[in-house]
Amino acid sequence: MVKDSAGMKKNISRTVFIVMVITLFARFFGLLREVLIAKYYGTSLYTDAYIIANNIPTVLFDTLGQALLTSFIPMYSRVRYSESRDRANVFTIRLMCCLLVICLFIIGLGETFTKEVVYVFASGFKGEALETTIKFSRILFPSLIAMTFLNVFTGYLQIYQKFEISTSVTIVGNLAIIVSLVISAHFNNILIFVWGSLAGLFVQVFFLVPSVLKQGLFKNKCNILKIDIYVVRLIPLLIPVFIGSALNEINSIVDRTMVSSVGTGAVSTLNYAYKVISLVISVIVVPIITILYPKFSEYTSQNRAEKFKESVNKSINYMLAIIIPCTIIVICFRGLIVKILFERGNFGSIAAASTSKSLEYYSFGLIGMAIQQVLIRIFYSKQNTIIPMVNGVLCALVNIGLDYILINKFGIYGAAAATSVVAWIACVVLVMILCKKKIISVSYFVNMAFKNVASGTIMIIFLSCFNNLISKNISFGFINILASLLATVISIIIYLLLQIIFKNEDVADIFTDMLKKYLR
DSSP states (O other): OHHHHHHHHHHHHHHHHHHHHHHHHHHHHHHHHHHHHHHHHTTSHHHHHHHHHHHHHIIIIIHHHHHHHHHHHHHHHHHHHHTOHHHHHHHHHHHHHHHHHHHHHHHHHHHHSHHHHHHHHOTTOOHHHHHHHHHHHHHHTTHHHHHHHHHHHHHHHHHTTOHHHHHHHHHHHHHHHHHHHHHHHHTTOHHHHHHHHHHHHHHHHHHHHHHHHHTTTTOSOOOTTSOOHHHHHHHHHHHHHHHHHHHHHHHHHHHHHHHTTTOTTHHHHHHHHHHHHHHHIIIIIHHHHHHHHHHHHHHHHTTOHHHHHHHHHHHHHHHHHHHHHHHHHHHHTHHHHHHHHHOBTTBOHHHHHHHHHHHHHHHTTHHHHHHHHHHHHHHHHTTOOHHHHHHHHHHHHHHHHHHHHHHHHHTHHHHHHHHHHHHHHHHHHHHHHHHHTTSSOHHHHHHHHHHHHHHHHHHHHHHHHHHHHHHHHOOSSHHHHHHHHHHHHHHHHHHHHHHHHTTOHHHHHHHHHHHHHHHO
C-alpha cells in the first residue's frame, strides 16, 4: 500500500507538472493576446468596450459552464459507478441537448435586449462607448453555445484522465484570436478582432471533438428527447453552484461598473492588473484542481472517507507551498512584470505605473483566492453546493460595501483592495466549516500553514534585500531582468530547502524525488 501510495503521488505530481507546463504555454498566448491588445488599442474606448462585451457572455453562461463542469464530474462518477459507463454517456448527451435549448433562449434574449444588458454591466458608459459595446456584444452572444460544449467536453475528458488534451485546447483558441487581432490592426478594423474572438471559442470545441469521439461518448444510441432522471437530479445541484460561480463574476462586474465612472481607461487598467493574477491562478491553481477534483469525486462516490480526507489535506498543503512563493514574487517584481508584459505602443509609463499599483493590491489576496478554489471543490465533490453559495452571497455583499467605500476613497486601487479582502474572508470561513466537519485536520492545517508561512517570510526578506540593492545600482533593462530571474530562482530554491528543514514531508518528498532524478 505504501508503494502504491508513493507511486500515485509521483504520477499525480508528474501529471500536475505536465498540465502546468501546458497551461503556462496556453496562458503565454493568452498574455500575448493581451499584450497585443495593449499595443494596438491601449487603454482606449475600444478596449473598454471589448472587455465589457466579452465579459457579458462570460458572466451569463461561462459561469454556468463552470458550474456545470464542477457539478457534472461528481454526477457522472456517481452514475458510472452505480450503473455503467454507457448509462453515464447517455446522461451526458441528454444534458447537452437541454443546455443547447437554454443557450438558444438566452441568446435570443441577449440579442433583443442588448442595450439594457450592457447598461447593467457598464452603467458609466455613454455615447460612442455605449454604442460600440452594444455592437460588440451582439457579435459575441453566440459564444454561449461554444462555452457550454467546451465545458462539457472538458469535464468528460478530465474524468478519463485526458488532462493534456483538455488543457492544450486553450492554446488553439488563443492562436486563432491572436491571428484575428493582428489582421484587425493591419486593416484598422477592430470588428475583425471581435469576430475572431467568437471564432476562437468554436475552434476549441471542434479541436476536442475527435478526443471525445475516441472515448466513446456518442457511441450509444438513445432517445435524446426523453427526460433523464440524472439530469433532473443535477439541476438542484447546479443552481447553487451557478449562483456561487456567478457571484465571483458579479464581484468583477461591480468593480468594473463602479470603476467605469472614474474615467477613460480605468476599466482597462484594472483588467490588465487582474490578468496577471489570473495568469498565476490559471497556471498554478487550475492544474492542481483539474487533476485532484475528479479524484475527490471518485473517492466520494466509492465512500472512501479516509482517502478523501488525506487527499484534501495534502492538496491544501501543496497549494500553499506553491502559491505563497508565487505571491511573494508577484509582489516584489510587480513593476517589472507590468513593464515586460504591457509597456509598449499605446500603453505608456503612466498606465504601467497605475497597473502596477493595482496589481500590488490584488496580490495581497492571491493566497486567499487560490485556497478558496480548492475549498469550494471539496464541498462540490461531496455534492454540497449550498455552503459555497451562501458563503459567496455574503462575500458579494461585503464586496459591494467595500467597493463603495474604498473606490470613493482610493479610486481603482480600492476595487483591487476590496477583492483581496473578500478573498481572505471567504477562505477563512470555508476553512472553519471544513475543520468543524473534521474534513480538514486542524492540527495538520496549522502545522503546514506555519511551515509554509515561515519559509515564505525568509523568502520575502531575501527578495526585499535584492530589490533594495538592484534599485540603487541597476536601471530597467536586460541586466535588471536577468538579475531578477536569477534572484527568483535562488529564492525558490531557498523556499524549497526550508520546506525540507521544517520537515514539511508532503512537499519535501516531491522536491527530494526531483533532485534524485536530476542528479542521476
